Amino acid sequence: MLSEYLADLLLVDRYQDYTPNGLQVAGKKNIQRIVFGVTASMDLIEAAIAKQADAIIVHHGYFWKNESPVVTGMKQRRLKALLQNDINLYAYHLPLDGHEQLGNNAQLAGLWQIDNPAPVRTDSLLWIGDMPNETLGEASDGLSSGSSSDLLGSSLADFADRVASTLARTPQVIAGGEHRIQRIAWCSGAAQSMIEAAKAEGADAFVSGEISEQTVHFARENGIHYIAAGHHATERGGVSALAQHLQAILALDCCFIDCANPV
Template identity: 45%
Template sequence: MKLSELKSYLDQLLNVSHFHDYCPNGLQVEGRNEIYTVITGVTASLNLLQAAVAANADLILVHHGYFWRGENECVVGMKRHRIALLIENNINLLAYHLPLDAHSVLGNNAQLGCQLDFIESGRFGEQNIAMLGHLSRDITLEELGVKIERVLSRTPLIIGDKAGLIRRIAWCTGAAESYFNEAIRLNVDVFITGEISERNVHVSRECGVGLISAGHHATERYGVKALGEHIAQKFGITHQFIDEDNPI
């Protein structure tokens, strides 16, 4: 299919124009016009780019792309090497950040909820990205941690009373601990995100609300993979998701 057709479809599907983001969403580096093979991954790292070259991919689709607000705008060093590899091999780079977090079916939060059998009951936070929900039955904080470890293949950091029962859950993938205080005001029993800071350990303990750091990368694998599978099925293109190990 044509690059312009795929880009237009994804921009509309993810409602890109609705979001105020920290980076450009959509086509970040332009390559060849015909798209037959797509590689997806969480971050457009050099390793992912090299894997795409080896796979003779036409397009790379990621959650974490380039040109973030506040970064050095000069195309030098690491940025130059990455972009040069894309241009030399005529490979397109598409990146979707907050729009991919928020999509009601294919988004990172929706997909993480599916993986962990959460039943969504609402949204909250800036641009309604974070999710509220519950499990089909009450379990302890420790049992929830065991479930997360089994599903994500990563041991989570658990703050709080591990024997406490979990009824109401809030979650937001990646680096979303800024939503923790709002989650507390919404009377949840636990907030799950990708990574946390020292200060929120004290907030968790003093407010009596559980806090789980399940991994930035680990919580954000599922949205871009689901998106790749979706376009492969819809348009008949080849798709491969590459999960580059990242302990954070």
């Protein structure tokens, strides 16, 4: 059964989460076509209906801690559309951030070509790794043909360009000095408060999705660069990788749909 397979794959029982992980809305029993997306928005539901999907799998589902339990307004419209079309909704929040192969943080490490990426602890969503050294070939500074010179890590500007090109979104960059980036920490989504832990782990820079007013001051006053790369943008990788996995392993018809979000 799909629920059990995903629970085992994503190590759901490991996490104390803010929302239920797994099947959130039951639909038809036979599942062959699945639409994947970051958030179970009405845009994604309508796209799934148009594709005659049997299920939707997302990172951001419903029934969050402390949200109102009443089924009105936007919640009613979304649930009505799912139920009327007999579409299952599955959601995986923290498990799809932390998974060491398919998770958002693991996918970002691959996009940004980070060496030795790993969570700082097995129970942590904060990841850390090393920026590869930049190598210069023949240049105007007199290097002979075929020689090379290594610059440790990456400049902040070069890494920000890498983030922009891989996520198709211009990040907000706060410089915490003029130093290059050798050790880098990151966590997808709204994890800007982890900048303190990133600094304690010896990171030269920290990347997350969002930024708060106090994040700017901490970065500047503690000598750590901060890059806000976008909540949505940093959390596309996990569901997309999960779609590819299920299609390859279970031979399901899987399609990732990116409903654009500028945040």
